[in-house]
Amino acid sequence: MASMEPAQITVAVMSTVNITHIILQYMQHQKLQKQVRRQRQLGDESDENMDTDFSQSTGLGNLDILVVKGQVHAVECRFWARETSTDWWDCIELQVWDDSWWLRNFHMQKGTFMELCDLLSPALKLKNTKMRAAVTVHKQVAIALWKLATPDSYQSVRNQFGMGKSTVGASVIQVANVITELLLSRVVTLGNMQVIVDGFAAMGFPNCSGAIDRTHISILGPDHQGSQYINRKGYFSMVLQALVDHKRHFININVGWPGTVHDARIFRNSGLCERLQQGIYFPDQKITIGDVEMPIVILRVGWVPLMPWLMKPYTGTLDSSQELFNYRLSRCRMVVECAFGHLKGCWCSLLTWLDLSETNIPIVIIGSPVLHNICESKRETFMAGWEVEANCLAADYAHTDTRVVRRAQQGTVCIREALKTSFIPGQAMV
Missing domain, CATH: 3.30.420 (Nucleotidyltransferase; domain 5)
Known part of the structure; x- marks a missing residue:
């Protein structure tokens, strides 16, 4: 809640109050309806008055309930999205670090990083949703480079950038895909043949x-x-x-x-x-x-x-x-x-x-x-x-863990054992 805007807090509180009010009124309505049905069984014909009194006492008819329900559904889903802290990336890495720090952690200087982001931006730029703001191009590329340049786990990268683990994994794959699509044929290429031969x-x-x-x-x-x-x-x-x-x-x-x-x-x-x-x-x-x-x-x-x-x-x-x-x-x-x-x-x-x-x-x-x-x-x-x-x-x-290797080779071992047995005289091959 600390990260929410005052207007959002107000909307959220009011919607909660409305929902609570509706529930209480609905319970009161059910109670009155039970009384009406009981009186009908006793021959009392004053049910119309009961319905009218309920509407007048609550000031809430069927149409009003539908309107309020519409207001409740109109509350933005952003309220329910879990926000994570990105202060380290936004305030320290992106703003404070000099080229030596960028080189140590991203294995390229900030200028090269920015040029790379510009090249990949047309395919990486995302749109905001009602749930949360889109991950910026710079952050997507930074996540991918950090994961490629270090032996860190996805959990460690997640903590570094304040992102969900699935978001980190998706960013790595997405950036690698875009690099392949946009840059592979431009960067991994033959170049000037005479320069290479002379070299x-x-x-x-x-x-x-x-x-x-x-x-x-x-x-x-x-x-x-x-x-x-x-x-x-x-x-x-x-x-x-x-x-x-x-x-x-x-x-x-x-x-x-x-x-x-x-x-x-x-x-x-x-x-x-x-x-x-x-x-x-x-x-x-x-x-x-x-x-x-x-x-x-x-x-x-x-x-x-x-x-x-x-x-x-x-x-x-x-x-x-x-x-x-x-x-x-x-x-x-x-x-x-x-x-x-x-x-x-x-x-x-x-x-x-x-x-x-x-x-x-x-x-x-x-x-x-x-x-x-x-x-x-x-x-x-x-x-x-x-x-x-x-x-x-x-x-x-x-x-590799020898247990993993043994599991991978288990099928081959079984085949060899079966062949060995079949070669024994008197053992027929099926």
Whole structure:
């Protein structure tokens, strides 16, 4: 009640008084009607007078009751909505914090945050309802960034912003959806090819357009087919495959494959591989090395065969020239590992078992490289402490509860046991 306006309090009190008055009059009316029925049974014909006297004594006919009921229903529902405190966000975070505080807590400066809000505003702006004022665009984005940038639970974020837990969850998904719809194709893109080629050439590898790799994002075990998500390190994950340029910008991503799927299969079934094979992803820009023409290439270690457009290191016993080739390739390929390191260090919720549905997990994962590219393009500072925290989180969450893994594998174990029994002589297979 302390947060209500005086006018609202007055309306609420008056409506309560009206309701109480109606109830008392209705009870009196029922009592009088019982008396009328009793007198009729005794032969008394004065019922009309009784009805008339009731109307006159109360001053309230049937029409008046309907009018009052209409007034009661007209009371705004806002009175019944539970208000939560948002003072910390409204008065401290949004108004007082300087760029260093914004960087520590949202992993971007306030100016970058405001620009991001402007980009997302057309799709995030909500309308007020009778229940309460709509959550502002700035608060929706702030909630999503705080959840992505910290290992905090939804309950912790709820307390930070004075919002309901369901509102926090909805804001995270909604902001990630809008980022995917409005910014993905604009931010995660190839860019200026010649600048990228020149950048890798300066690092020691000619006519190169990017380095490709994959990383596993920790998730909670899905309710169904959970065993498909257990990767070779023994925890549930979803795979993010990414092509990265010389400045650690993501230029192509592929998300959604379960952790148990082999890297080569993910790459072969990606749109990137298809366009590379067709020769339509990069411009037809070739250089001559010795007497051999070399197209634009990408760099990768292992799991895929050597292609004209994909360079891999030599394996086995190496001579000095092969070792030099491997050194230069590895040096350039490090950009993708650095990009993944910065991605998880900045948006460290990717390390903490994303507790979302299988449908929403890819959406949140996709939003993170977009935010990464925005921060990189704005030259936002990557603080050393983030990497330390990310390494600690990775160690804590790298191993799933073995009981969960056993439950996911239980069906497979049963099948193996049944097969073992059927192989015994004399045991027929059904």
